[in-house]
Structure formats: C-alpha cells, structure tokens
Amino acid sequence: MNWKDLAVCVAGLGVSGRxxxxxxxxxxxxxxxxxxxxxxxxxxxxxxLESHGVTVRLGDGDTLPPGTELVVVSPGWRPDAPLPSAAVAAGVEVYGEVELAWRLRPADAAPWLALTGTNGKTTAVRMLAAVLSAAGRRPLAVGNVGTPIVEAVLDPTYDVLAVELSSYQLHWSSTVAPFAAAVLNVAPDHIDWHGSLDAYAADKGRIYAPGTLAVANADDPVAARLAGASPVAAFTLDVPRPGQLGVVEGLLVDRAFVADPVREAAELAALGDVRPFAPHNVANALAAAALARAFGVPPEAVREGLRAFTPDPHRIAHVMTVGGVHYVDDSKATNPHAAGASLAACESAVWIAGGLLKGADVEDLVRSCAPRLRAVVLLGADRDQIARALARHAPDVPVVDVAATDTGAMDTVVTEASRLARPGDTVLLAPAGASFDMFTSYGARGDAFADAVRRLPDPPDRPGTAR
Incomplete structure (x- = not known):
C-alpha cells in the first residue's frame, strides 16, 4: 500500500494510537x-506527536476530519461511536492498530503465533514467549500486552511474535493471518460493547484466518466451534486423544505433534511446572504449548519455558496467610468466567466480589460456586446483581454488603472478610467485574486489597502468627 500523502485519522492518543x-x-x-x-x-x-509531523486535535474525538481517506481506531472504540460510524457512512475504511501493523510489516517479518479468549490471554501469551525463548528463538509478547504491535513488526530483533489479541482488536481487523492461533475460551464479557454473545464470539473467531493453523480448546464448545472442523491440534484437561494435548497422571503430554499420534505421546511438563497452579492455568499452559509445538518447538523447551515463566501480578497471587486464612489477589478476574475459574481452585472461600459487570450475567457463576462459599463480601456498582443471585442460589451463605466507595472501603471489605473466615479458608478477591467504578485499574484494586490484608492485626488468640 502506498502510504505517502494518504490522509489518515488516528482516533485516540493511547499507547497503540500514538x-x-x-x-x-x-x-x-x-x-x-x-x-x-x-x-x-x-x-x-x-x-x-507534533514533533513527528502529526496534526493533533484535542477535545473532539467525534468529528471525522475533512478529506480523511483512512481511519485507524484505538482498540476500545465502539463500532457505534460517532467517528467510526461517520467513516463507515462516508465509505472510509476503518482499521485497528493490529490491522495496520499487519499491513505495515515487511516481507521478511517475524511470523505471528496468536491467541485470544475471554480469560487467560496475558498469562498464556507470556507462557508462549517463555517456551519460545527456551527453544532458542527470539520472541516478543505483543498485541494487547507490552510493546505496541505496530512497533514490534518493524523491529528485526525478534524472529517470532507471541500475539495477544482482544475481541476489540479483532473486531477492527480484516486481513490478519497468524501462522497459528488459538481461542482459549469464550464466555459472556464485553456484551455492552459487542451487543451480544454471538457478536462477541464472532469477533474472537476472526483470529482463525484462511491458512492459519487452528488450535482448538476441546473443553469449550464455543471456542471449539470457532476453530472449525479440522484444527491442527486441540488441548484438553482430560487424557488426550490422538491430535490433542492433555493431561495424563500429572503430566502434560502431546499426542498431536508427534510422528504417530495413535501410538506415541511426547511428555512436555509436569503439573508442578505450571505456576500458579489452577486448572484454568493448566489449560493456558497447554494452549501455549500447542502453539509452540505447531511452530516446531521441541518438547523439552515446553518444560523449560514453563519453569522460567513468571506470572504477572494480580493473577491468583498469594498475598499472605494470617491466622491460618489464605488471602489471594485475583483482581484480574474481571468477568464471571474468570471468577468461576478462580473459585474452582478453592475448597472453602470467603469471596470478595463486585464492580462493573459490563452486561454479564452472574447466575451460572453463583449457582456453580455456591458449595464452595463460606461467605461473601460485596462491593462496587453492580454488587446488587450478585446479591440477588446469592439470595436465589446460596441463601444460607452469609453476605456482607459494603456500600462505601472511598479510599478506605477496601479496608472495610478485608476486615469483614477476615471476620467471616476460618482457618483453612481462602479470602479470595475475584470480583467478576471491572474496577473502574472505584479504582483506576484492576491493578490498583488488587494493590488496595493486598495493602489492606497487610494491615490486618494478628488474631488475638494467636499473637505473632506467621504472616
């Protein structure tokens, strides 16, 4: 494409927009x-930006500049926002930054190994990058995490890109065709943005372009359907069939990328190599392994990469143990599917939940996790929806409603949770909602939780308890 003198409007001055x-x-x-x-x-x-010759217009993100021939939107821009709507009405093509990066990449650009999903994307893509590094490749994790992909594709330092893609980014993409791709899972999320679960799933499915090697999640019906009838491989938490990666007697094994998938299996890693350990994180590891194996990575590199992987903060992070009660920060669980996966790893939990549900339904979440709940402490804008679901599906579980939204609210939440917990319980921050009603980010919410936990006094009957 000839970019010279093309009149382009870039909508949004976020990291990717700049x-x-x-x-x-x-x-x-x-x-x-x-x-x-x-x-x-x-x-x-x-x-x-002006130092690079860019004209910048602040205070008006709705008006399409006259003469615009192409619009590049930042990931969060809704399709029905005034500016992209005006562009479409005028016959002007609209890209996202990911689509732009794909079209800007040079002929010898690094191949893309891409993944998307409702939950687990960042963890899985960083696992993938660690596995590729262990195999001696020069990877970079990009897309919805880290370096903007439009910068990464122009950097010859890297020979393969591990690309995390959100549904927003995929919505604004049309020609992106990764070497191999996986959808980790699909559950209701961002329904307010996409309009329906079907539309959300369809945007996730854009990752499987013609010619892309599709890796399917055999345990998720929607994700499996998106991968089509003949994926190159599938992953499962069960014993794998030929053509799958799965779990056998505490080991992650590959029956897809071996010479004889019927009679042969390659040992990839042990369950203990997956950190933090939880069933959904094992699925993340298997997805990363499948993409790496599709790219030709040897089995031993999977184990080495998973052992070298360092989890990002606020993802099932153990804060400390006080009086025999474990306090765990999973503030990144910003939708019901993620919260359910986190609760499934607990035998008995005091659940801290609430925030912005973004149009998601919590009925199935509360119904499935009810047997694991010692108590629940609610906070945030949409806590009433969770409270109503608890009243229907867990009427005997104690519930504390914290209405405060000031800076001390999390101290109240943690104090109430500690009062309800018993030795052996887990006080789990897995909100099932976004954080922006009370905090600047899920990270800020997780930090507030951890700080409040550290301010807890030792139990009066056990002075000096190890923290």
Missing amino acids: AAARALAGRGARVTAVDARDDETARGQAAE
Missing part, C-alpha cells in the same frame, strides 16, 4: 490524531 500515528507519519502519510481529552497528559502526548 504508535500508529508515528508509524504512519514515518511513511509519509498526512496524519491527524484526535482525542476527546484535553488535559495536561493529552497535551504532552500531542506535543510529542
């Missing part, structure tokens, strides 16, 4: 970047 604007300006495009913000941060970002 990277896209710089890349386009560097190829001679006439770039106008727009953003609804007009604060000190946005003005600083605008000054940096």
Whole structure:
C-alpha cells in the first residue's frame, strides 16, 4: 500500500494510537490524531506527536476530519461511536492498530503465533514467549500486552511474535493471518460493547484466518466451534486423544505433534511446572504449548519455558496467610468466567466480589460456586446483581454488603472478610467485574486489597502468627 500523502485519522492518543500515528507519519502519510481529552497528559502526548509531523486535535474525538481517506481506531472504540460510524457512512475504511501493523510489516517479518479468549490471554501469551525463548528463538509478547504491535513488526530483533489479541482488536481487523492461533475460551464479557454473545464470539473467531493453523480448546464448545472442523491440534484437561494435548497422571503430554499420534505421546511438563497452579492455568499452559509445538518447538523447551515463566501480578497471587486464612489477589478476574475459574481452585472461600459487570450475567457463576462459599463480601456498582443471585442460589451463605466507595472501603471489605473466615479458608478477591467504578485499574484494586490484608492485626488468640 502506498502510504505517502494518504490522509489518515488516528482516533485516540493511547499507547497503540500514538504508535500508529508515528508509524504512519514515518511513511509519509498526512496524519491527524484526535482525542476527546484535553488535559495536561493529552497535551504532552500531542506535543510529542507534533514533533513527528502529526496534526493533533484535542477535545473532539467525534468529528471525522475533512478529506480523511483512512481511519485507524484505538482498540476500545465502539463500532457505534460517532467517528467510526461517520467513516463507515462516508465509505472510509476503518482499521485497528493490529490491522495496520499487519499491513505495515515487511516481507521478511517475524511470523505471528496468536491467541485470544475471554480469560487467560496475558498469562498464556507470556507462557508462549517463555517456551519460545527456551527453544532458542527470539520472541516478543505483543498485541494487547507490552510493546505496541505496530512497533514490534518493524523491529528485526525478534524472529517470532507471541500475539495477544482482544475481541476489540479483532473486531477492527480484516486481513490478519497468524501462522497459528488459538481461542482459549469464550464466555459472556464485553456484551455492552459487542451487543451480544454471538457478536462477541464472532469477533474472537476472526483470529482463525484462511491458512492459519487452528488450535482448538476441546473443553469449550464455543471456542471449539470457532476453530472449525479440522484444527491442527486441540488441548484438553482430560487424557488426550490422538491430535490433542492433555493431561495424563500429572503430566502434560502431546499426542498431536508427534510422528504417530495413535501410538506415541511426547511428555512436555509436569503439573508442578505450571505456576500458579489452577486448572484454568493448566489449560493456558497447554494452549501455549500447542502453539509452540505447531511452530516446531521441541518438547523439552515446553518444560523449560514453563519453569522460567513468571506470572504477572494480580493473577491468583498469594498475598499472605494470617491466622491460618489464605488471602489471594485475583483482581484480574474481571468477568464471571474468570471468577468461576478462580473459585474452582478453592475448597472453602470467603469471596470478595463486585464492580462493573459490563452486561454479564452472574447466575451460572453463583449457582456453580455456591458449595464452595463460606461467605461473601460485596462491593462496587453492580454488587446488587450478585446479591440477588446469592439470595436465589446460596441463601444460607452469609453476605456482607459494603456500600462505601472511598479510599478506605477496601479496608472495610478485608476486615469483614477476615471476620467471616476460618482457618483453612481462602479470602479470595475475584470480583467478576471491572474496577473502574472505584479504582483506576484492576491493578490498583488488587494493590488496595493486598495493602489492606497487610494491615490486618494478628488474631488475638494467636499473637505473632506467621504472616
């Protein structure tokens, strides 16, 4: 594509938007970047882009600049937002940053191993990068995590990209064709953005482009359907059949990428090599292993990579044990599917839940996890929806409603949870909702939880308890 003098509007001055604007300006495009913000941060970002020859318009993210020939939107822009809607009505093509990166990549660009899913994306893509590194490759984890992909595709340092893609990014992509791809799972999330579960799933399925080696999740009916009738491999938490990766007597094994899948299996790793250990994290490891094996990585590199992998914060992170009660931060569980996976790893939990549910239904979550609940402490904007589900499906479980939203609210939440917990229980922050009603991010929410736990006094009947 000839980018020189092309009139491009970049919508949004986030990390990916700024990277896209710089890349386009560097190829001679006439770039106008727009953003609804007009604060000190946005003005600083605008000054940096203007030094690259980009025209920046702040305080108006809705109006399509006259003469625009292409729009590049940041991932979170809804399809029905005024600017992309105006572009579509005017016959102007709309890309996301991922689509732009795919079209900008040079002929000898690093291949993409891509994955998406409702939950587990960042963990799985970082596992994949660790496995590729153990095999002697030069990978980089990109996409919805880390370095903007539009920068990564132009950097010859890397010989393979481990690409995490969100449903937002996939929605705005049309020609992206990874070497191999996987959908980890599909559950209701971002329904307010996509409009329906079917539309959300369809955008996830865009990752399986013509020519892409499809890796399926045999345990998730929706994800398996998206992979089509003949995936190159599938992963399962059960004993694998020929053509699958799975679990046998505490081992992760491969019966897909071996010479004789009927009679042969390759040992990849032990369950103990997966950290943090939980069933859904084993599935993440198997998905990463399948993509790596599709790329030709030897079995021994899977074990080495999983052992070298360091989990990101706020993902089933053990904060400390106080009075025999374990406090675990899974603030990244921002939807019911993720919260359910986290609760499934607990025998007895005091569950801390609530936040912005984003249109998701919590009925199935509460019904399935009810036997594991010692008690529940609720916070956040949509806590009433969870409370109603608890009243229907777990009427005997004690529930504490914390209405406060000030900076001390998490201390109240943790204090109430500690009061309800018994030795051997897990106080689990797995909110099932987004954090923006009370916190700047799920990380800030997790940090507030951990700080509140560290402020707990030792139990009065067990002074000096190891913390």
